[in-house]
Structures are given as structure tokens and as C-alpha cells.
Amino acid sequence: NRRVTVRDLALAKERGERWPMLTAYDALTSRIFDEAGIPVLLVGDSAAMVVFGYESTLPVTIDDMVPLTAAVSRSTKRALVVADLTFGSYQATPEQALASAARLVKEGGAQAVKLEGGRRVTPQVEALVSAGIPVMGHIGLTPQSVNAFGGYRVQGRGHEAGATLLSEAKELERAGAFSVVLECVPARLAAEITEHLTIPTIGIGAGPSTDAQVLVWQDMAGLTPRVAKFVKTYADLTGSLSEAARSFADEVVTGAFPDEQHSYS
Ligand code: KIV
Numbered sequence: 001n002r003r004v005t006v007r008d009l010a011l012a013k014e015r016g017e018r019w020p021m022l023t024a025y026d027a028l029t030s031r032i033f034d035e036a037g038i039p040v041l042l043v044g045d046s047a048a049m050v051v052f053g054y055e056s057t058l059p060v061t062i063d064d065m066v067p068l069t070a071a072v073s074r075s076t077k078r079a080l081v082v083a084d085l086t087f088g089s090y091q092a093t094p095e096q097a098l099a100s101a102a103r104l105v106k107e108g109g110a111q112a113v114k115l116e117g118g119r120r121v122t123p124q125v126e127a128l129v130s131a132g133i134p135v136m137g138h139i140g141l142t143p144q145s146v147n148a149f150g151g152y153r154v155q156g157r158g159h160e161a162g163a164t165l166l167s168e169a170k171e172l173e174r175a176g177a178f179s180v181v182l183e184c185v186p187a188r189l190a191a192e193i194t195e196h197l198t199i200p201t202i203g204i205g206a207g208p209s210t211d212a213q214v215l216v217w218q219d220m221a222g223l224t225p226r227v228a229k230f231v232k233t234y235a236d237l238t239g240s241l242s243e244a245a246r247s248f249a250d251e252v253v254t255g256a257f258p259d260e261q262h263s264y265s
């Protein structure tokens, strides 16, 4: 009855066991996912969109991420809690990355952090790992670089771009990352990267061959209005919540709620 660790995930790769990861941002849902046995929960900077209502992940800050991370840590017992380093909180220097990551660990209670990029962030990865903070990498479609990409599009198509992504993944492994997210890359490339790495790969829009899969929970549960091709929806929370809200509204208007059963005598 202890938390999942990065060692457990390394062992899972050795044994060829696949595992799921979901995002989490608040107490009640992260508790549900923890009790459902999701071994890794990511407090993603996708909070920018699904929690704070921004159009991209760029505006969110470490100050925003700390209370969300703390809520997820407090509400879970088993899951490894990973928190995203936000845009502008780690790129400048390894020192900046360490200061930001330390806040997610100390104030947020995260057991690991994630950052975006390959070769350009290996000094940051090394600094965090030396400080005892496990680091998850993230390459392919890295949403913090949306303005450089000119939109959200598949990355690593073609021989040269594919070879670059493979070498970036290897650099992250060499720098000490314990895993790497591959976002929106061709399935064959993700399979090749997964084969060439000893650390687990976590796919999102990366086909079936990665060691793990991650989805944003609101996408997976049908709460997000429009989702990408790679998302599968496993529930219709929009339908359920909308119906609940309408029923509540109707019953208030008609006077059906509250009845005797929901009132104090
Ligand atoms: O912020 C996020 O939700 C993520 C995952 C989709 C990998 O980085």
C-alpha cells in the first residue's frame, strides 16, 4: 500500500507490461482515478485549457500549478504524481528549472516533473536528476512550442524528422529522464523509439506500440467539446452533467425540489 515509483515503471518496461496515465487537477477526480488503479497521474499544463479556460498552455504558471498539484497529491495514495513545468519556468537555465521543479515537489507534493523538449533541455534534465527529482521528458508535438510549429500538427513525419526525434529521445534517456512522452507522432516512429529506449515511452496520438498511454481525462470522459483524432471517449460526462443541470433547474422552477425528503423538519 505504497505509491508507485519510477523504479516500478522501469520494472514494468523490463517485463513488457503496459500501463495507463491520466491527467488530474483536483481532489475528487484524482481520488477516483487513484482508486481505479491508474498508476501515474499527470498534473498537466493542459490545466491552462481544461481548468483555467485559456486557448493554449502558454499562459499557465508554476503559481497556478502548485495548488492543483497539491490537491492531487493530497487526494491520492497509490499513484505516482507527476507535475508539468510550465512555459518559461525552466528553459532559461538549469537553476531556473530546479527552482521551479522544487516548488512542484515541496509545495505541490509531486514525486516527479515533466518538461518539454529534447537536446535543448538536457542540461535541465541533468540538474533535476542530480537534485533527486525524477524527470519525464516530452517530445513530438510539444504544445508549449505551438507558435514555433505554426499550429498543432503531427511531428516526426519523414525520414529526417523521425531520425531527429529518435536521437532527442536517446539524449533524454542519457540525461537521466525516467520516461518520455511521445505526442502526435506516426505510430511506426513511436514503435521504433520505444524499441531503442530502455526507459518507458508514453504515447498520446502515437499509436499502439508505446509502453504506456496518456490522455487528458476530460477528453477521455467526453467532457471536452471537440477532441483530436487520437482521443477515444469512454464516457459521456457532457451528456450526464448537462442532463443533471437541466433536471435541477426544472425542479427548482416547478418547486419539485426540495421536497420533504431533502428538507429539515
Ligand atoms: O499537459 C498535458 O495534459 C500533457 C499530456 C497530454 C501529455 O502534457
Ligand code: NA
Pocket (backbone or CB within 6 Å): 044, 045, 046, 057, 084
Ligand atoms: Na503538458
